[in-house]
Amino acid sequence: MMLEDEHEGNGSLVGKSQQYLGEKQQANGKPVTNGKGEDSVKQEANGKCDMSRKILTMYSWQEIQRHNQEADQWLVINRKVYDVTDWAKRHPGGHRVLNHYAGEDATDVFRAMHLKLDIVKLYLEPLLIGELAPEEPSQERNKNPQLVEDFQELRRTLEAMNMFKANWMFFFLHLAQILILETLAWLMVQSFFLQHDSGHLSVFTNSKWNHLMQKFLMSHLKGLSAKWWNNQHFQHHVKTNIYPKDPDIDVGPLFLVGDLQPVKYGKKKIKFIDYEKQHLYFYMVGIPLLVPLYFNIKSIQLMYLQRCWEDIAWVSSFYIRHFIMLGPFYGIFGTILLIYGVKFLESAWMIYVTQMSHIPMKMSREENRDWFSTQVLATCNIEQSFFNDWFTGHVNFQIEHHLFPTMPRHNYHKVAPLVRSLCAKHGLPYVSKPMLEAFGDIVRALKKSAALWRDAYYET
Template sequence: MMLEDEHEGNGSLVGKSQQYLGEKQQANGKPVTNGKDSVKQEANGKCDMSRKILTMYSWQEIQRHNQEADQWLVINRKVYDVTDWAKRHPGGHQVLNHYAGEDATDVFRAMHLKLDIVKLYLEPLLIGELSPEEPSQERNKNPQLVEDFQELRRTLEAMNMFKTNWVFFFLHLAQILILETLAWLMVWHFGNGWLMTIFISFLLLISQMQSFFLQHDSGHLSMFTNSKWNHLMQKFLMSHLKGLSAKWWNNQHFQHHVKTNIYPKDPDIDVGPLFLVGDLQPVKYGKKKIKFIDYEKQHLYFYMVGIPLFVPLYFNIKSIQLMYFQRCWEDIAWISSFYIRHFIMLGPFYGIFGTILLIYGVKFLESAWMTYVTQMSHIPMKMSREENREWFSTQVLATCNTEQSFFNDWFTGHLNFQIEHHLFPTMPRHNYHKVAPLVRSLCAKHGLPYVSKPMLEAFGDIVRALKKSAALWRDAYYET
């Protein structure tokens, strides 16, 4: 994507909304076409207005603007000042801050499905471009790997690998609604006996699992191309069907995707003081003589505490914290509908206390599944501080797959293809297995590991990784 400069100054959001879609003025006071028309003209190759002369920047200059109060980034050799815009970024301000002073071309393309819409927001932020003698990426990156990956993406786009199969997602949504309805009909017809309660819990458990997969797709914009419908669907799936804040999930999850296993930018690996993961955090805690728990036994705490309480306690606390501090009234209303629906459907049979017990009993069961599925692909993999590697190598080194089978695909919602999912977050999951051979081939060409394991081995690697981290903490803690 190439953007032509139509703005003067530093590109900050002075005037804010009127600069995005409204009429813009040239230095002589004459109006120029608005952002939407400009995008269309550029797309048709008919934009004949005079271009402003862009300021040329070196990488050395750009890399100095890497603070929260001063954020520049590069996309396709264009330099953007996103300092003011970061606070209003739909994916959260941290995502932009994580790439301040860096080339963000590949991550930008990976995380945005409809570029024409995003262009309207980029244009006012444009302040310059890389000097002609500067490489397109920072000098520590492998330009051939970057070029090969971008060529791979163009190939996949030509193969329609980013095109959604609506029937696939409709059937999954229908499955969720059928399971929810069936659970209510069963208790209404047969009552609330122990065997019936167990069966109903199983139906609700499957529904919760599939709801997570579907909202995950919606959150990455691969299910719906219309942003309003996508927003509504994710609220329905995450907040109404699962009882968690969709905004919290997006803010947390998008950071995980753009800086996977990068400490402390990825919130999924910054889980101290409960657990220490990777090679860096245990040593840091050990040298500072920090011992909130006996970390030598953290793999046992993982079974006793981490697995059962991951969803019903940790997720809910984090969700409530964000809604409270950011006053997310919309999410609060949607989550209220989750509990109201359950009290209406199950309250007459189980009472208020029994309904709450059933809800959290299902979450308790779901927690074991969700912990394994979400952690097996990352905890055993490379964790590091910021190295500013290529997008491709960062994702490949920080993720791994589990072997494909009908059960593995269903059990994980195709998140057993974690490498492909991280490289192409907006790709519909039903296409992961089709692109996996091409990704594996690119890894082989550049000498990068493409890790794919049996599922039970992947489960076991979580514990082995925790024990390894515990040993690092012990050595640093007791070091004289």
């Protein structure tokens, strides 16, 4: 079945109106049609609009959901169907990110993870193969259409409030602080969250300057591959606490987290170590070794296997810089100890700041929930205070950070009341804890998972 589709401009997904992704919709959420299934998208290009016509095939959700394998990946954005099979290998966030949404509606995650749509549209246009049939809903039938529409309306409101506009002085001052400490002390715990923000911006805006800044912060200042970080971190964002798609919770055989993984290991009688004591060796192994050992091994592995020469050069500059500055004073062995001593301190801080908002929360296999529910159920906030904001780098607002990854973190506290209100409207929990309680919840969650493994393991 074929559909004649009219576009203006070069196929932009974004118009001048405030409709979500530029789509003109009726009250029932379906595109406005004239009997031929026309979908008009407005775009201004030198004051004129060139008309192009495409013949698009109409698809049902049943057909789209069959294309969910690595060798055959379709996804839906704004009712348009895209074949991303070949593009996935070149995706800046890694091929797994797209595969995690193969066969699904990706409208909200696409909008959340891409800041500059006028750039992304250039990559989308050649991948367009069709659109949803008029009788099909905009999302899969198991999703709550009212919640999806309410969240999209919230995003439009935040865009109108300029909540996605960065205050560059905020980030400049953070960078200046790092460079001053570097100059004065020659050794420091580098800023994890500044490179974290730069990582989101570099990929999502396709800015060469942001890309260069992330290489400088992640690779030159921290000694880790920026590409490895992007591949890992974006999977975590698009499928938060979804096993095994989120690499941050796929930490077996060292730790078993959540409710599913411990039972799986227990029933299969898997006991690499005594998981009943995992909350104890979390302190002895997990906290001190995550950054200096695990992160570095994974970073080196990716650079070597994928021949990431640019990252290898940047990471090499990290070690060259330290040996030039510190070598004359401490020698080679002493310099290595200092480098990894700093990483040891950074590791403890980073684990607490990141894991207190995720490990105690819901972990599940793929349930194909809407974007808003997925992020709210998998994350929690830490109560706002001057110390909490400073200590965590403002990502004590993890719920807002996960809903709007491209939003500058200095705006999270402004957005939080609106997100809390939407949660209350739809009966979703909006969890905000004191910091010390959140620290303790990491251990309590690990003990709970250990008990589940024990019961399954010794079950006769």
